[in-house]
Amino acid sequence: MSERRPVLAVIGAGPAGLAATLAAAARGVRVTLIDSGTQAGGQFYRQPAPGLGARRPQALHHQWRTWERLRTGLDTRLADGRVTHLTDHHVCWVERDSSVEGEPVRDDPAAPGFTVHALLGPEQRESVAIRAHGVLLATGAYEKVLPFPGWTLPGVVTAGGAQALLKGGLTLPGRTAVVAGTGPLLLPVATGLAAAGARVVALVESAGPRDFVRRSRSLAGAPDKLAEGAGYAARLLRHRVSVKARHTVLEAHGVERLESVTVAALGPDGRPRPGTALRLPCDTLAVGHGLLPHTDLADGLGCRLDGPAVRVDDEQRTDVPGVWAAGESTGVGGAALSLAEGHLAGRSAAARLHGTAPDPARRTRAARTRTRLRAFSEGLAGAFAPPAHWAELVTDETVVCRCEEVTAGAVREAVGSLGAGDLRTVKLLTRAGMGWCQGRMCESGVAGVAGCAATPARRLPARPVPLGMLAAPTDDPPPAR
Amino acid sequence: MNPLELVRARAGTPFTVRFDGREIEALPGRTVAAVLWSAGVTAWRTTRDGGRPRGVFCGIGVCFDCLVTVDGRPNQRACLVPAEPGADIRTQEGTGHDE
Incomplete structure (x- = not known):
């Protein structure tokens, strides 16, 4: 019987991904929870390594009771087989895959299914392909x-x-x-x-x-x-x-x-x-x-972005059928907002994958929380700001691109003497943003020093991959239903 | 106070790893970066052009600044790779492929 349930791939096991997983699993969906960490929790609920034997990990945490609720919920679902948790899986890209059987999003036959490609950590030499009918991106954020x-x-x-x-x-x-x-x-x-x-x-x-x-x-x-x-x-x-x-x-x-x-x-x-x-x-x-949303996977799927974040509707759907997004990837707002968004996304995904609509009356509490916390985080984002003229404090000798060791002087020369007018040209002339981190650590800095807009760069695959992975065929069987 | 005391950790049996030839103590479960930080080491790479020292920056696998050579394999992210008993950890010079 369980083999007939639709499969939702949730990418990211932080607050948004966990809330989404529990909401979807409670509503008859099989969830494959894929995360780069060795344990669930994401950044907010990052747990001490088990070998360290922490007897009071909550001393380093906030909202610990919420974590305990998420952890217990996940354990229950892992035990009943409704959720599979793939740890140490570093997702590189997600693609639409017409070989996944069934009609996952029944009101939109244009979205047959997806394949999630991931490298296995920590060495990241081997890769796997995971099939699903729907994808929920809860990829979080990284620091600016x-x-x-x-x-x-x-x-x-x-x-x-x-x-x-x-x-x-x-x-x-x-x-x-x-x-x-x-x-x-x-x-x-x-x-x-x-x-x-x-x-x-x-x-x-x-x-x-x-x-x-x-x-x-x-x-x-x-x-x-x-x-x-x-x-x-x-x-x-x-x-x-x-x-x-x-x-x-x-x-x-x-x-x-x-x-x-x-x-x-x-x-x-x-x-x-x-x-x-x-x-x-x-x-x-x-x-x-501040924080910047991880949007590479969404961007690779063709999801529309709003500035630096993935654009979603009231149900947390992206504009690509079969793809949801929740948490910091849709706009930075903290763990409580991520939980509300994840819950709403999981509910919507479960309903849509079964060919129905989520019950609006029962979403109101999470939806109200979301509205309130989004307004709050917008207020915060406006209040917290770096010094207006921070770029003036960056001396010419200062390395701005850490990977490629490009100095602020080189970036200024590219703009001043060589006439670069946008980030892409600065990158081509100086190599700023071309290193291992794919420009994540320096993009805002280089843009500020160059006086250009920090347009989000396209980064696919979402992490450096061995060439063999790009050449390898995908071989695991598609899920049936 | 230290972090282990704060969470009342009862860690598993310590083991040793080697860093640039010297033995340092490691607690099970810690990443290479956490083991090196705990031993007072904050740099384990020199950059390709300037030969400048680097260590952990982002701590979550995004920045690739903490690259290190472990058991002969260069370009391992110290903040992600767990330290294993007897691991041979070496400062990575440049690309790590020069020797």
């Missing part, structure tokens, strides 16, 4: 980091990276940290590092209180989130973290590794205020300027 002199020194890490190694590996890169940049992620990173024993000397945030007052209306719609912010403020105080609002890092100093950073106050024009520079000794700088 803008360049500054010294940002390539060992000891300078992304805020999320410091948090990932803390949550997953229970380790710190040093003992004395500065957390800097802009965005809500800096708060849990600073308090997390401090709770784990690092001396966090400063939290350097380029936004200031006025940026929030101006948006108080959209922010007031989510009092729970404001209370969360107040909780962080109390913890920062308890750990004696000096909060420097409307400040920015001017430079990271060191020879073989980070030794100190210089920070300065920002004036009303968004430029550093003369005479305010302050040098802070530290061996760790955790820095981030």
